[in-house]
Amino acid sequence: QVQLAESGGGLVQAGGSLRLSCAASGRILEIYYMGWFRQAPGKEREFVATVHWTGRDIYYADSLKGRFTISRDSAKNMVHLQMNSLKPEDTAVYYCATAPAWARDGMSDNDYNYWGQGTQVTVSS
DSSP: OEEEEEEOOEEEETTOOEEEEEEEEEOGGGOSEEEEEEEOTTSOOEEEEEEETTSSOEEEOGGGBTTEEEEEETTTTEEEEEEOSOOGGGOEEEEEEEEOTTOSSSOSGGGOOEEOOOEEEEEEO
């Protein structure tokens, strides 16, 4: 199994920034993609960004390109999500997840088999 621990959520004013981190432990060698999803109240979970464990591929949700940046620290088995110019509509619980070798492209939650507990991000107007 893979265990995931997110950190870095909180309350921020619109226009501000937050950096989320996710630390993976356990069966690290099973990880092919490590990504972020979010779920706002009353909405379905949506893809945010993902990075291949080797760093060769990075994908973002089109609506978030330019504001969010995903990065990985393979030495520490961590992935970070830098979120800038935050908007109230970015308010959600953000989940870190990992996908194994059979993942298609890492942009669907169906690709992921391990999930973190989530961290709340609240952007005030």
